Amino acid sequence: DAKTTQPTSMDCAEGRAANLPCNHSTISGNEYVYWYRQIHSQGPQYIIHGLKNNETNEMASLIITEDRKSSTLILPHATLRDTAVYYCIVAGGTSYGKLTFGQGTILTVHP
Amino acid sequence: GAVVSQHPSWVICKSGTSVKIECRSLDFQATTMFWYRQFPKQSLMLMATSNEGSKATYEQGVEKDKFLINHASLTLSTLTVTSAHPEDSSFYICSAFRDRVNSPLHFGNGTRLTVT
Numbered sequence: 001d002a003k004t005t006q007p008t009s010m011d012c013a014e015g016r017a018a019n020l021p022c023n024h025s026t027i028s029g030n031e032y033v034y035w036y037r038q039i040h041s042q043g044p045q046y047i048i049h050g051l052k053n054n055e056t057n058e059m060a061s062l063i064i065t066e067d068r069k070s071s072t073l074i075l076p077h078a079t080l081r082d083t084a085v086y087y088c089i090v091a092g093g094t095s096y097g098k099l100t101f102g103q104g105t106i107l108t109v110h111p
Numbered sequence: 112g113a114v115v116s117q118h119p120s121w122v123i124c125k126s127g128t129s130v131k132i133e134c135r136s137l138d139f140q141a142t143t144m145f146w147y148r149q150f151p152k153q154s155l156m157l158m159a160t161s162n163e164g165s166k167a168t169y170e171q172g173v174e175k176d177k178f179l180i181n182h183a184s185l186t187l188s189t190l191t192v193t194s195a196h197p198e199d200s201s202f203y204i205c206s207a208f209r210d211r212v213n214s215p216l217h218f219g220n221g222t223r224l225t226v227t
Contacts, residue, residue, distance in 0.1 A: 034215065043117070043204045043218035044155065087154075097145055097208060097216060101154040 004088045008098075009106040018075040020105050022088030025069040031092035032065060034099070035073045037084040037107075044087065044101075047073065078109045114138055117219030123166045124195055124226055132190045134223045137203075139214030140185035141207035145216070146178075149202040181184040194225050 005023040012018040024033065032051050036044040048055055048062045050071075055062045061074040075082055089106040091097075116135045134144055137149050144161040159169045159180055167180035177199075179191040188207075192199055204221040208214050 025188075025212055035220075038155075041202070041221070041223070043115075043221045046215040046217060049215055074156075097143060097206075098157050098160065099145075099155075099216060101156070 003100075004090060005103055006086070006088050006102065006105045008103065009108070011024060011079045012075075012107060012109050014080055014109055014111050015077055018078040018082065018107055018109070020073040020075075020086050020088075020107065021070065023070045024074070024088070024090045027050075027068050027090050028092075030031075031090045033062065033068075033071050034062070034089045035062065036087045036089065038087065038104070039081075039084045047086075049092070052105075080109050083109045084106060114217045115205065115219040117205055117222055119222060120220065121223040122225070124224070126196055126226055127194055129191055129193045130224060132159075132192075132203055132205075132224075133221055134188045134190070136186045136207045138204045139207075139209045141186060141188075141209075144182060144188040144205055144207045146180065146188075147204045147206065147218075149204065153173050155204065158208070159190075160222055161190075161205075173193075192224065195224070197226045200224055 034049040034050050038044045048060050050062045054061040064071045085104040089099050118133045142163045146158045147155040148158050149155045158173045159167045161167045161180045161182040163182045169175045182188040202221050206216045206218040208216045
């Protein structure tokens with residue numbers, strides 16, 4: 001699986017949009033970009049995923065650059081409960097399911 | 112709501128005993144489930160892939176005789192930590208995905224194992 005690079009930590013004010021970047025310059029054609037988050041002492045929670053088009057669901061939006069070498073997860077109106085570690089993972093093909101978790105981005109939402 | 116259920120949420124056992132952790136897919140059948148482990152302040156690491164009706168495959172460095180995996184049905188996989196030692200204390204998390212290409216992987220809420 002391609003490796004991803006994320007900032008170690010980010011801060012965001014409650015009610016504002018949180019934009020979490022991820023670089024995946026070695027992504028291959030059949031690999032998707034997945035975002036998960038992990039709140040302390042819980043299992044990871046799936047947020048969103050995409051291949052090359054931008055995606056939106058009830059939790060977030062995913063913007064993938066045209067060359068697919070980077071992406072941004074957008075939480076449109078961050079709340080205190082969005083404080084978590086956010087993982088950007090690329091996976092696909094026969095290795096799917098064997099997700100490689102990096103260190104992720106610690107997002108802290110403050111009042 | 113949760114689509115993967117894990118039990119127990121936490122367990123404390125004495126050194127030398129065995130502990131079984133259950134992972135269930137709640138509203139779908141999972142021919143494959145994955146077991147991860149997370150030590151404090153570290154990221155998740157894949158331990159093994161559980162295959163329904165066949166042997167599990169283990170990642171390099173994971174002892175198959177110590178971490179016994181049974182996937183006897185399409186909705187249940189179990190991980191047994193045999194002869195547990197304090198260094199096995201960790202957060203164990205299972206996951207599964209619906210059998211659709213590139214569908215998201217869903218995780219259980221994890222089991223906190225403490226070996227005293």
